[in-house]
Amino acid sequence: MAFALLAGLLVVGSVLRNRFSLLRNMLIPSSIIGGLIGFILLSLGWIPGYQSSDFASLTFHFFTLSFMSLCLTGTSREASLSGGSIMRGGMWLTIIWTISLGLQGVIGYLVIRGYDAITGSGVSEWLGAIVTHGFTQGPGQALTYGGLWESEYGIEHAAQVGLIFASVGFLVAFAIGVPMAKRFISRGHNANKASRLDENFRSGFYPAQNPPETGRMISHPASLDSLAYHLGLLAIAYVITHVWLVFMQGVVVGAEPGGINLSVLFSHNLFFLHGLGVCVLMRLVIDRVGLSHRVDDESLKRITGSAVDFMVVGTLMSIQFSVLYALLAPIVLVVVSVTLATFIICLFIGRLSGKLGHERALTSFGCCCGSTGTGLLLLRMMDADFSTTVPKELAFFNLAIIITTFHILFIFAPLVPSLGGWSYLAIFGGTALFFLAMIPLMLIRRPFSSGVAAKGSAS
Template sequence: MHDSFQGVIAFALLALMLWLGSLLRNRIPLLRMSLVPASIVGGVLGFALLSFDVLPGYSPGDFTTLTFHFFTLSFMSLCLTGRAPKSDQLGGGSIVRGGLWMTLAWSISLGLQGVIGYLMITGYDAFTGSDISGWLGAIVTHGFTQGPGQALTYGSIWENEYGVANAAQVGLIYASLGFLMAFVVGIPVARRYLKKGLNANQASRLDASFRQGFYAADNDGEVTSPTMGRMVSHPGNLDSLAYHLGLLAVAYVLTHLWLTFMQGVIGNASPYGIQMNVLFSHNLFFLHGLGVCVLMRMVIDRLGFSHRVDDETLKRITGSSVDFMVVGTLMSIQFAVLYALLLPVLLVSVAVTAASLIGCVLIGRMSGKLGYERVVTSFGCCCGSTGTGLLLLRMMDADFSTSVPKELAFFNLAIVLVNLPILMVFAPIVPSLTGGSYLLIFGGSALFFTACLPLMWFWSRRGASPLSSAWKSSTRVPAIGAASSKPRFSKGAAS
């Protein structure tokens, strides 16, 4: 039994780092005032402990697999979450339209970040005389816009199939730096919006509980805090949390069976040089799992069993998975690789962060109502993952009362569909391309989606007709405590 504890204790160490991170965030004034999440604090602490060999018997590699699966769980649980009633949402508007604005911001970043990373490393080699592979710059887009799961996925493929040394580790480093950049830059931006009262959900504010990281007790010792959801199954039969984990387990098994079946069907087929076995490998489990969960939710709703699924419980599973994923990502970094490539990696990360912030702010301002929420959410998604975007959105919309969380769910499906050629065809085989071909494909993708912005803006303005505005105002729930005189966007279009 002794051997079975290696993985279990690794998971326990992740949980311990989260617990310690929450205590440090609560006790240290600098961390408390900066609003750094416990997952970042705990992850940095865990990275330091591993780097100084304070956790004997464990290395960064012990946390890589856990990180991958927590990332997958966060995606799949989000896609199992249903659509909230419009009466429960602030801001109204079209979820599809709002989701498409964020989809454009992310799609532009996907191509632009890859181009910036490749050119930065190529230029660094020319300036310093070093011999770093340009693909170690290109993988930044998978670490930033897609997070540790895809960075590890594509990095492993590039490393194992095409011999790009340290691609997986560098991808994880970019993902970790992406999380840090998202919070170092994104939190001050969100805090600025909160101080000005620009968020639609005025119930979200910088109160004592937000800063402390814990809900405070009243004079009688009772803690007043939001509930975590409703019970679906009777505890005498099955605990409700176990029931919802079982739903995710069904999705996991179905995805595994699908991939196993397709691997047997396609074999070693490679039409047009595209290795189909790579596209249906378990390294892309999250992508296929996303589709499985969307279909499962459609079937559940169509058969009238939506009352058997509690969306709040699924949101808690998503949030917990994101926390574990972030701390695991930081603890998966190998110090030696980070040290050897520190300067070029930092240069790429800073350039990509600046470009992403400018793009998200401009596109968010174009999107109209709830644009401030979309700025921080899009920036989080472009510098970390969907989970990072949710964490930043949670600052401005703590109870997810706006329509932006559901826009984010639509966004997760839309980015896969509109970027299918990039994600499913080109990304896994990038090292087989020439540098010119890579720049043409990824740069051309960014230019194409940039050209779509004026069309999207025109469509949004057409949606803001007097008739549609009157209908939306009659069905919209006012923001709690919102000041009606405070302007949102001077030229706001329908979201």
């Protein structure tokens, strides 16, 4: 029934966008409209028997499915022609995200310290620091680290505040990201010209005459429907990932080299990360044995897009209003400060990245305010059929950020309240500064002709 509520609210959101000119002109995704309606209904108690926590697990699995299906999707010829090196583009996204992770934490910490100094309120500065796990990482990580801070170090409401930041981050991502995408498209900055601001784009529906067709049948319906077949491929990847995690949990139990608890790396909370690796290997095997004709990439793209829509609705319906109301002023100050800094970083560095720089700027802003799924949803506005290399860059980026932020996510983040203010600022701020210093190196390595093109594009 929780899934049925999510699906029904998506339809309600799509109808409302189609019917009301204000929603059409603002280009608000149907998932945001449906999610906000669900949040309001839950807050008013108008969905008897359900509360926000009932939608958390669905949100987690749709986020996981969106990227596992993306990694199972092959690289089309069009994609290979439109964006250059997937690894290089993914490194630009990785640098932006890593800078954001450190910078947001520092800003959140300092804003709450300043708020306490002015008002004498005594709000824990760590409630500001957790903004980076809510914005840059998303609801799952915010709840994970917030729960640890709350249970181990007594930081009251850390988990709930983390979830609030994650939820508000989604709203911020679309409140600013949608107008940004609209501006880029209207100025012709999008490489995928299939994405344009026509009436179909605004209304959210295609006309009855000559609507676009997508996907092809792989399995004969007398045996197995093609959609069920592709869902089955993802299910196999899910089972393999689960078995792998259970096996490794038994192998590393009690192992803590250098004080690092290895069991955390193989927790089911990181299911999506291991699932990405499984799907990349599955696709590699499928292509190597000559069975790529047995997988329809367009069908997998539709699964990716659908999972993103469900994830956004579920996240917004996970917001709990009571804590938000109690800490409204400091939360607003942190959100405004972090949003402004993130927007500047994403726009500036994204446009330096060369071809597809506008797509990367928009996608990075979505990732650094909501989650990777939010970045995908914003990207879909400029790259409707995922024909550029940016979706694949996102897959690489999800693996690369584990390396660039390993010291934060797996060593320091769980221990943040025990670090002390100066140590925290040195670790998180130092990480942001280190990767900021890598930008000139990325520009030096780029060929001169690409630099010229990038300047022309940025102008």
